[in-house]
Amino acid sequence: MPESRAVLEVDDVTIRFGGLTALDSVSFEIREGEILGLIGPNGAGKTTCFNVMTGVYQATSGQVRFDGRPLTKLKRHKITQLGIARTFQNIRLFKSMTVLENVMVGTDANSKVGFFDALFRLPRHRRTEAESLARAKEILEVVGIKARYDELASNLSYGDQRRLEIARAMATGPKLLCLDEPAAGFNPAEKQKLMELIRKVRDEGYTVLLIEHDMRLVMGVTDRIVVLEFGKKIAEGSPAEIRDNPAVIAAYLGVDEEDAS
Template sequence: MVDVTAAPSADRSRSSEPVLAMDDITLRFGGVTALDGVSFHIDHGEILGLIGPNGAGKTTAFNVMTGIYRPTSGTVRLDGRSTARLKRYQIAKSGIARTFQNIRLFKAMTALENVMVGADAQHKTGPISALFGLPRHRREEAAGRELAHELLDFVGVRGRADELAGNLSYGDQRRLEIARAMATQPRLLCLDEPAAGFNPSEKQALMELIRKIRDRGLTVLLIEHDMRLVMGAVDRVVVLEFGRKIADGTPTEVQNDPGVIAAYLGVEEDEVEEGPDAS
């Protein structure tokens, strides 16, 4: 039986450092500053929500963490070590996995095969072993298949294992993408708007799944527009606006922060503090 609860943080020595830290990250595209001196960290075993109005820089921050973008200045640290010299695949192998706003599955492959692709990220054997069917490669393939079945069961789509990913319902495709990301056995799972297009009951099920993922040993970073889902699922919230961090605290603290209220309601901060009837 493959243990789907075992993230690399359980297999490797757990650092006293945060799982991930963004240290004074600035990212510029020409004359546009997408992130402006952003700093925050994610602790082991935490569910952190990253929220903000449209264009706040949330997905850009994800892209910096995962190596899609290189920051203009600042440092991303994974368990205390800079990722600056790592390529994208090396960052993934080091323990960061993500999903995307727009589903990116291999539609012509089965659900099982999609998750096995994720499991391949941690394989030690190379193409020569695969070509000749060497014993170690066969063992890794068998373990990857077993892990894929376990993860499909964990996210609730095991009964669709042999169906083409493109034929699955929208909700099942979202869950399949989470299973594939988990198959890489990450330290940090980054979910980019996983509830997009979900109805209320599906969002409730997703909230429960996110908690189950954390309870099984993974650290989770969540970008999501649905504030009810975020506030009900996360331990801590970081808020971005126009590429800057404006709040960092518990859900209750952030919900009552005048700057956050102003950012979402589009009013001046002093109006929030004084109230509409203030003279």
């Protein structure tokens, strides 16, 4: 079976903040239709790498390409419009809005409706609004919280707020969905449900990048894994290959590679 094309390419990316090198010549790719895990100990550079991909930081050198197009100097909303959506470690919902309204914010990200269409509620605006509403409800069905669509986001449980944040990101219509520590604060049962949700999201046609500390979750849900340590890529491969890699064992357990092998 032929290998899927690369949706996103991180090519020899280095980032320096003053005298600190946060990423050092990091390269990898994310292939269409896969779930890629990006892991590493605290301070490894995972979130920094994530932020370069989504336009929060600009690389000191190297390049990130999405669908073959360089993302250098693009604004974050432009990157979203190209097809990259993300969630955050700290939930960032509109707590005073309903569940459905939060997802509708996501569907509006790529709206082509003009100011006057909306102001005078012209047929194009009404049609687009109806399509967005239907799409938002479909996504809430996928993530399992459609029944709570008219509740305030602030009234949801922590786990359902995480699901809502994923739904809002999905609503932007991304080709690549980036999840930053989605299992933070979850108990084991919630983590199991999250694994099922991530697989379901991929089955809906999304390519997924997962940054996560929980090794059991990462090993159980990803197709491939990239491992960072101190800003450098130290390993890449299938979950089985990563599990048995001496450099990865050393990075997580704090032992020499020779002792880990």
